Amino acid sequence: MPQPDNGNYVMRRICMICGTALYLRVMSNDAGYYIGFYCPQCGPYSRESDYYSSREEALYALNTNCWNY
């Protein structure tokens, strides 16, 4: 049985370090651009998507709520 709520439940998550609400944003590192949770207090928190070669691609995936991990 596939998980019916796969994808949506991740929209709300709390930082385990400081308890602040996290939000999804496009971030980048040496490997490329990706969608992940960002903590306003602690910085980049987790990676939730594959890497994209450009910020535009990652932003499009985020805005359409459609990405692969």
Ligand SMILES: [Zn+2]
């Ligand atoms: Zn935090």
